[in-house]
Amino acid sequence: KPLPLSPRTRTPEPSPSLPPQSPNTRLDPEGSPAMEAFGGFFVDEKAARVENIFLEFLKRFKEPDAAEPFYDVEMEAMRSRESTTMYVDFAHVMRFNDVLQKAISEEYLRFEPYLRNACKRFVMEHRAGENRAPIISDDSPNKDINIAFYNIPMLKRLRELGTAEIGKLTAVTGVVTRTSEVRPELLQGTFKCLDCGNVVKNVDQQFKYTEPIICVNATCQNRSRWALLRQDSKFTDWQRVRMQETSKEMPAGSLPRSLDVILRHEIVEKARAGDT
Incomplete structure (x- = not known):
């Protein structure tokens, strides 16, 4: 359930705005620094x-x-x-x-x-x-x-979500209908090359198990033989939660829309079926 906004609205002391761009900073077509x-x-x-x-x-x-x-x-x-x-x-x-x-x-x-x-x-x-x-x-x-x-x-x-919200900070309303068990997820992997023994750290996982593209050793061309060093890698807990529109949000004669949400870190096991 969304929390109400703070009733205190007095403006705090003046705060800095984003610093001006360097004259050497290139801009992308959207006008933001490249x-x-x-x-x-x-x-x-x-x-x-x-x-x-x-x-x-x-x-x-x-x-x-x-x-x-x-x-x-x-x-x-x-x-x-x-x-x-x-x-x-x-x-x-x-x-x-x-x-x-x-x-x-x-x-x-x-x-x-x-x-x-x-x-x-x-x-x-x-x-x-x-x-x-x-x-x-x-x-x-x-x-x-x-x-x-x-x-x-x-x-x-839920039915208002579209491609315009991709990448934005968005809050949605709904009711939890299902939760999965908590599972481990690899966030950043540290890998050892099985050909030369070189170690590659902090390999971000791209929504699937992702190994280094190629060994960083200039004399080694390994692209496929890797061993994950678990003790040096970063893991977290994750859980899948299914949300559904409430009866008040559904247009007349429509079926309820649902959305799967991935919870990570300390908010796993916080939601229960029936929560809004």
């Missing part, structure tokens, strides 16, 4: 700016009359419940910086890894003090911090 190559790697400059502004939001946003930044308190709540998910009120983002909220809502799929990295930087800058356990300990520096937005203002019905 990705530029440095040393063989592509850098998404706009995404990097969004990450930095979002980090400033986490550090600076305060509720009216609050003594300390809101997400300092949220981080302490994460520590107390031993969570790795930071819950962010999207109404706060809208009040902090309109350009930032538009970038997140319109191109969430593009920026989501950068937003998670901003959350991790925020947590790493606030290391544990006395009698406080760290959220990311020194023996697990590769541990990820996940992000979950709530209070997203525009709710859509």
Whole structure:
């Protein structure tokens, strides 16, 4: 069930907008900064700016009359419940910086890894003090911090979803009719070449089991002989949930529409059949 927007609407202190583009930054046909190559790697400059502004939001946003930044308190709540998910009120983002909220809502799929990295930087800058356990300990520096937005203002019905929503941050309404068992999912794999022994790290999985295209060793041309190093790979839990339109949302004489939703990380096993 969607949560109501915060009743407090007083504007916080002025926040930075996205920095101006460098005169050397190329633009794509849509008018956004293009990705530029440095040393063989592509850098998404706009995404990097969004990450930095979002980090400033986490550090600076305060509720009216609050003594300390809101997400300092949220981080302490994460520590107390031993969570790795930071819950962010999207109404706060809208009040902090309109350009930032538009970038997140319109191109969430593009920026989501950068937003998670901003959350991790925020947590790493606030290391544990006395009698406080760290959220990311020194023996697990590769541990990820996940992000979950709530209070997203525009709710859509299932039959209103179309291609225009691909890649956007969207909230939908419906009733849960079925849940699957929880299963492991490989997110990033570390592979060992069985020909030369070279190790390739952080291979993103493209919605299926994905191995490196070719060995990075210049003298090795292996493309198919790989061994997954499980201890050095990243896994998470996932669960499939089926949502269905409620009777109030269905036009007269229509059959209910349904949608399968994939849940990951700490929100698995949170939904039950009958939940709305």
